[in-house]
Amino acid sequence: MKSKLLIVLGGLLVLCSRPLTAQQLYELSDGWKCAPVSSVKESGAVISGTAYALNSWQTAVVPGTVLTTQLLHKQVPDPFYGMNNQLIPDIHNTGRDYYTYWFVKDVEEAYPAAGQQVWLQLRGVNYGCDVYYNSHKLNRVTHKGMFLRQEYNITQWMQKNGHNRLAVIVYPPDETGNANGGQGGDGTIAKNVSHQYVAGWDWIQPIRDRNTGIWDKVFIKKTGGVVVRHPHIITEVPGVRIPTGVQQPAIIKVSAELQNTTAATLTGTLQYVLDGHKISEQVILAPGATKQVQLPRLVLDNPRLWWPNNYGSQPLYTLPLQFVVNGKGVSDADSVSFGIREIQTSWNTTTGSKEIAVNGQKVFIKGGNWIISDAMLRFSPERYDAEVRYHRDMNLNLIRVWGGALTERPEFYNACDKYGMLVMQDFWTSGDCNGKWVDPLKKEDQWTRRKYPDDHPLFIVSAADQIKMIRNHPSLAIWCGGNEITLAEDIHHALKDSLMPMLDGTRWFVDYSNSDSMSYNRLGGNGDGPYGLQDIKTFWGTQTWPFNSEVGSVGVGDYESLQRFIPAANLKAPVYKADGSAIVDSVWDYHKYIGYDSSVEAYGKVMDAADFARKAQLVNYNQYRGLIEGFSSHQWEWYSGVIIWKTQNPWTAMRGQMYDYYLDPNACLFGLRNAGEPLHIMFNPMDSMVMLCNNTFTAQRDVMMVAKLYDKAGKETFITQVFTEAPANRARRYFGVGEALVKAAKKDGAFLSLQLLDKQQQVISDNLYWLPGADGKYTMLQQLPVASLTTQCRRVRAGEVEVTLQNAANGAVAFFNRISLLDASSKQRILPAFYSDNYVSVLPGQQKTITISYTGAISNLAVMVTGWNSKETFNTIANEK
Template identity: 55%
Template sequence: MKYWWSLLITCSGFLPLAAQQRYELNSGWTAAPASAVTISGETLSLPGKPGLPGEAAMPAVVPGTVLTTLLDNKKVPDPFYGMNNKQIPDIYFTGPAAYTYWFVKDFKEKAEPGGEVWLQFRGINYSAEIFLNGKRLDPSPIKGMFLRKIYNISQLLAKDGKNRLAVLVHPPDHVGNPNGGQGGDGRIARDLTHQYVAGWDWIQPIPDRNTGIWDKVLIEKTRGVRLHDPHIVTIVPGKRYPGNPQAPATVRIHATLQNPTSRVINGTLKFEADGKTLTKSVTIPPNSDREYSLGEMTIAQPRLWWPNGYGSPELYTGITSFITSSGVTDNDTLKFGIRQVDNQWNAHTRSMQAYVNGQPVFIKGGNWIISDAMLRFSRERYDAEVRFHRDMNLNLIRIWGGALTERPEFYEACDKYGMLVFQDFWFSGDCNGRWIDPMKTDDQWMRRSYPDNHKLVLEAMGDQIRMIRNHPSLAFWCGGNEITPPADILSALKDSLLPALDGTRQLFDYSNSDSMSLNTLGGNGDGPYGIQENGYFWQHRTFPYNSEIGSVGVGDYASLKKFIPAENLVPPVEGRGKDNQVDSVWHYHKYIGYNDQVSRYGPVKDVRDFAMKAQLVNYDQYRALAEGFTARMWDWYTGVMIWKTQNPWTALRGQMYDYYLDVNACLYGLRSGSRPLHIMFNPSDSTVWIANNGFSTVRDLMLRVSVVDIATGKDSLYSMVFNEIGASSAKYYFGMDGFLQKLNKTEGCLVKLQLSDAGQHLLDENIYWLPGRNGKYDALSRLPPSKLTVKVDRLAEHQPGGNATSEETLNVTLTNPENAPVAFFNRVALVRKSTGQRILPTFFDDNYITVMPGTSKTIRVTYPAGSVKGEQLAIEIYGWNLEHRIVPVP
């Protein structure tokens, strides 16, 4: 973002610009269907003249889509609730005219002597005709969802400053038949747009295919020369350690200067960061748009950017500016991180291995679709979702190729929280012809040439690379999801675009390509994608760098009530294969079954009971997945990415938190299994392991392993030993199968693992619940009522920095008295006391907590302060053997 007011002009004669020189046109828009407008765009865009016809016009959502505008004006029901989406006419059946809309905006702006005014559209889907003050800005419609468009409008602005912008937005040319296939009949991929909008196995079709001005509209003012798309490259040689004194690092800077005038302009290109300055005198030809290099800057003691779990993601502020004798014409302020990402082939695993600042990083990632399927993006939502991924102890987010290039605000959150990003381009094996598919209209060879306009694709690729390349979080490019782009596009991307515009990041041809992962050692490829026995993840190999493996993800009862009508809140009848029976709304929201794993906890009484028992399975499933992969670090695997960690609508599968940003047990099982220093239990052979993701050996560790009788809560100590774990490794320590057999806990038991340092400080704790001989959890169903007590303390409000608003924090202490039953699997939520409505998002440093007799555990609860001012809050808590309870917050 540009902060004109922050640049200090120190040379005599330099004139600073006015304060606000870049702003959004994000309110005051109106919209109407094109069929209701009988005048031309030239006439419609005339200031002071009648605008859209009153009977058809409505307030518009910009950034947004036609569907979000219709929803905001209550013209359609919420498509994410129940089966409402079926009530909204789909564009394939209505024809494109039904979703072809005019968007009109009046705004005030004047051109100043010696200044230039620019209009930028950061994203329109799919094609548009743009008019300003009676003039058309392009001779023909612009096309392409992933393409920024900018216009110099200085000469078109009204002298009195009263302007009108009118934009006619057309849907994609090929909207596709939403026939139930992946991407429907596939023809949506003929255009440069996202593919999921025609439906997928995790989402229903989006009726308008997200037609609209879906991203920001900006006004930018410069004093002549425009500076844009600066490029910062950081070089960090050698092997570095977080927190240590650092050898120097190098920062290279380029910037593009656009001279819209008919005269030569001389000036100084300048970069400032870390108290240092680089300058270069440049001569810019008339009517040109060229990139210039400033050379290199050496940072003597760099604060390095590290991925989550390995160190702090330190960020610098860099200011690039262009200065003439008349003053600053333009500048750009951005955050950047000093880090270097490299990749080497691991001959043992036969897969690529990532290194950051010279250190090996075991990839623990999540697959990301999009923040909201109807493109209702916000900086705050991005921040919350990426923060959840940080809280899962993941270090990477993969942007799936059937969606889009994420927005800069997403990458800013990833920079802040230390999340590496694996960015797919806009292709998928389903729509782009990897497989024979009877649901597709065109054959494989035809689909392999999608999209139709390859020149447009390459233009958009170049534009999007420029848009996001400065973010330290961006680590990898990928040609597409499970398939490459067409050969000419891939060749240009590899040989021309990336070398010229980036040149620092690994490009994988596609998301499970041989250049990423060779499946030659008995692995099973990507996946699986459904419920597994917990031991599966320890016993069965997949791709050594697995880009997709996933499972279930039903939220708890409070989540289900938000989008499933009361009459459809019917728990699934679990079984195997055809024995699964599920309500129609659950089916519509893409529910996948748990086989018989929920019923192992006892007969399901109702939906609330089903949801609670499903959380036990969720926690166990994702903890086992994370631990099974981590245990084979550098042996079987160099990385794994969960399919998926989030949903952009109200789906019933593959999510660690729901669409409303309410967490479930998947998140905390994954958080536990992915801890940087972690003690874990292999359920397939009852062995105990430790994983150390850090870069140094950890010594003098105390391992305490005990078996807990569920009925009495008493420990049977199995082992207590001192040991060490090497850097970036996982190690087997001992087996306890014989001990478990000797105890003969026929109805199940708990296994408690604890890891402490030499000072007896607890570093990690892991509690497993094991079934009885019949595979069921009978001992749990006999647990007496919990005697847990709850104490809530309010901490001081604080400002976390970055993009988030001020936050408040509570400590919730759960205490289980001596000789009381085990307080098993307790869920904590923050609610409004008067209504019981949850405060979302809320962040917990742990949840779904088990508290042993005679012990306490404290959960840190953090929430945005501004959303609850003046309201009485309470902690909601319930558990396996704890009745629902509300505890007021003091």
């Protein structure tokens, strides 16, 4: 298998992993035209000639899909709003030709000088395509595969007058799948080497064109006779390190593939300079030869190490790699960004699961499952940055890219590198489509589905290509064969036994997402879940799988979020009956609402949709704070990690999200942020013990734990305060508060305030619990007096606002205040915006300061504060002078 695989991979031309300078590499993103194949009678050779008129063709979105182009021209309604998606023709009913399109781009590029080579690169087409350039077909056979990049040498076809034309006919997936309501529809979408969610899932409606189009970037690249491909940087960090201080050396290993595109033997040097060190290797390339070249290793003194979020900083290096042909200068160059770190894994015999270490230090994994940034593949560096930043702000340290979607783009990994998010990257299978379970909605039986996709060699070469594309990112920590199922046997062994050792032998490859090799599931079941509301005590007291790859809960946004995609007539709160059944509006149901059951009613009778969404945020905050606290309380005892299902939505769904599709955060995000902070004080509802969780590599000494109770009037009852220490990288129990709680909360409930102070009496961790009465209802919250809360706002600098909330003494707790940064003119929220905290409560006589960051030049700013028991305030902010 390995020898055949090497032959296949050796003949595959794919592009480099990092951009070159603007002169050497540029993107073809503007000026595209398109037309449905049904309206075009001419051949590709004719269409790609510059004389062919495109007057009747419409502007196309590239990168994009047929549907994004139709949306641009208002030929279809926004499929993310209301029930609009039902109005768009589904490819299963229309046939593939309906969404088969020509895409054409005129390219102004000077005729190449002697010895210069010009390359066309397509980073992603879904699903098949034929490519023409200046009346010449570039691919001998139709290209197929959503994840297989393409590169063509177009030098000989360039026009001497500099006017060139590229034409690409894009075919939809071979199997479009019947979107019949199943996970992945009828399952046949998985017969392709592509993403599966487009046929529908329990968190999304089907994408009608199945994302047919040139969905990723298109480049022109210029080189000399020798081309540098697939640079690979391996960093080794021996020993156990700490994030600060002088570091012992690290080892840098660099290799690359060189191709001689000429008919002459060429001699030259592959080289780079890093931190003043020049590393090089002399190379002789025979005519037409391709050679893998390993440069001498570099021992780098006092390296700046890369660490996961909350454990250290994330410095990045830039490595400029060149091939210089003797006597002819630089033939090709690539600039690779990387971080110096080493990922290790070992088996924890106590938990019965793998544990992950970085630079010799074990890291307790607090992760989130990621589907895709946008269901219609409208990607941008800015959106990637915002979404990954939100995950950083949740105090998570890992993102798992789910197998029913795609290999994420390099821009996603750039953001993860920047914010310290480790990544677990699945390949493109799921147990739902690929035959793990009996499913009456599937077209074919389990034995047949187990063999999906139809083209196994295509899957293997695509996997090799994607590994090369992203393997230099320090954030990439784990490769995963598939979601909840192993790949077909030959694909699995190709990946495990050939591709990984050959292309990326430094990372852990787990065969599937809930495998016993990741987490020994001695409790039985599938090794993940559950996926709905749970009693908070369950997270603390019921042992689940030791490295749970999927466990989650609700995630409805607030009322402003719901208004963005639900028509006014459908903004009706769910009604829960005594028997547990519910009446749910059709639009809510279409957008995959997941039940809150009686949890919202515990805060009082729901009056309308706005009231429902307001109370739902209390449930959201409690659920996700409880989840992370519960798992963290048993770290290295029961658990080595947990990954939430899920933290974001690429569509306007109403479940499993910490922020909505429009990048507006809800209370889930801040519940996670609170619970996941590096040093955290918390309350165990199982035994009423107060605990400290230290998720750093350094023990914290002489910190003070303070516990107090507050009633509805704001009266304080002191419980205790004590100096203590928090051992590094573990959770520990300290003292009980049960007797005081029973007495205070018995009737209507109470507030429990836990704070951790440093030697300067500054608050390190601040955690306020609202506890129900003996009947499980939060009667106290319904009886809170109005708090005297004042707000002060100021612009700190461009892109940053500071908000200070001050609560008067001798009054009630100012509870659960939602802070929103607004455009003062429209009174609409500015999105995205990044809050140092939100849904904050302020104790009597205390204040809290929140920092808000945003992007863009917005002159008229305002801050709105909406609290549970304080008056809504609208605060304008003075413009910059």
